[in-house]
Amino acid sequence: MAEAGLGTRFQRRFLAARQLCSFPWQELEQNLRLSPDSSLLLDILHETVLHPLGVKYPPPTKYRRSFLTQLIKKHESVGAEPLDELYDALAGVLNEEESTRCYKSYFLPSGEPVTLCESVAIISGGTTGLVTWDAALQLAQWAIENSALFRDRTVLELGSGIGFTGIAVCKSCRPKGYVFSDCHPGVLQALEENIRLNGLALEPPTARGTQTEPRGQEVEATSCQNPKLIVAELDWGSVTENQLLDLQPDVVIAADVVYDPEIILALIGMLQKLSACRGDGKPPEVYVASTIRNPDTYHLFQAELEKAGIGWQIIPAHSNSSFLYDVQPNVTILQLFI
Numbered sequence: 151m152a153e154a155g156l157g158t159r160f161q162r163r164f165l166a167a168r169q170l171c172s173f174p175w176q177e178l179e180q181n182l183r184l185s186p187d188s189s190l191l192l193d194i195l196h197e198t199v200l201h202p203l204g205v206k207y208p209p210p211t212k213y214r215r216s217f218l219t220q221l222i223k224k225h226e227s228v229g230a231e232p233l234d235e236l237y238d239a240l241a242g243v244l245n246e247e248e249s250t251r252c253y254k255s256y257f258l259p260s261g262e263p264v265t266l267c268e269s270v271a272i273i274s275g276g277t278t279g280l281v282t283w284d285a286a287l288q289l290a291q292w293a294i295e296n297s298a299l300f301r302d303r304t305v306l307e308l309g310s311g312i313g314f315t316g317i318a319v320c321k322s323c324r325p326k327g328y329v330f331s332d333c334h335p336g337v338l339q340a341l342e343e344n345i346r347l348n349g350l351a352l353e354p355p356t357a358r359g360t361q362t363e364p365r366g367q368e369v370e371a372t373s374c375q376n377p378k379l380i381v382a383e384l385d386w387g388s389v390t391e392n393q394l395l396d397l398q399p400d401v402v403i404a405a406d407v408v409y410d411p412e413i414i415l416a417l418i419g420m421l422q423k424l425s426a427c428r429g430d431g432k433p434p435e436v437y438v439a440s441t442i443r444n445p446d447t448y449h450l451f452q453a454e455l456e457k458a459g460i461g462w463q464i465i466p467a468h469s470n471s472s473f474l475y476d477v478q479p480n481v482t483i484l485q486l487f488i
Contacts, residue, residue, distance in 0.1 A: 194221070210252040
């Protein structure tokens with residue numbers, strides 16, 4: 151029973167973690183020394199590399215190769231008999247070609263996975279929007295813990311990237327509608343593919359031109375409700391109030407959009423337009439999650455908010471996370487009053 155529990159934790163760590171150092175190797179070695187038979191390793195193998203989710207949507211080749219190599223080393227270090235399945239799995243990965251794309255899967259508190267096709271490079275196609283960033287994970291965690299703020303409401307996400315936060319909110323918080331938005335063509339294409347990959351149905355394109363053409367993608371079975379979902383191409387510098395009036399958001403969220411001083415004014419201009427975009431005259435609630443990599447850039451954002459007459463307050467951080475990180479990032483969530 152204890153081994154099964156340990157294997158499940160390893161499964162979650164392998165499929166959700168992005169770096170090899172996140173795996174609890176020391177805990178594994180201690181368990182192997184207590185019980186050097188192969189049952190625990192087989193359990194881990196079939197709940198990670200050979201798990202149906204990992205087989206269908208494999209994590210990066212380099213990661214799986216390193217993971218299996220370490221698993222074999224730990225097995226050999228306790229003097230156990232060689233385990234053919236481990237070596238067969240490693241041989242299979244060694245024969246794979248490296249790809250510029252990979253899958254990463256994260257588990258929601260419900261146990262349902264969010265699987266994303268991502269770039270293996272931080273910068274790809276001239277954008278950083280093809281990977282999932284820490285603030286997106288933290289914002290999703292906060293949203294799930296405060297799901298009442300999103301239930302039966304229309305949510306607009308600025309800078310959705312490849313979609314983790316929005317997909318998590320749609321699966322967990324029951325919004326009435328959700329607008330994913332970005333401005334990079336490659337990001338918008340990857341975003342649509344990931345939405346469909348997770349069993350969510352997009353509204354068909356409309357004549358207003360805010361949506362990109364749908365791409366063919368397998369639709370996974372899902373038990374979540376079906377909010378009205380659209381993907382909008384929004385350029386903060388050129389978006390019009392009429393475009394935003396079409397969207398009518400009750401809540402606006404964004405993750406990791408405060409990283410470049412050159413886009414801060416465009417972002418604030420977008421927020422000012424949003425303040426008048428609702429037909430009832432009531433501005434939407436706004437929440438922005440930021441990883442503070444450069445304090446000067448973050449403080450500039452706060453200063454420009456004050457110049458624009460936009461108030462803000464820090465949202466208290468959550469105590470624990472469903473999503474696993476290599477290092478706990480310095481993420482702050484601001485509520486803005488536009």
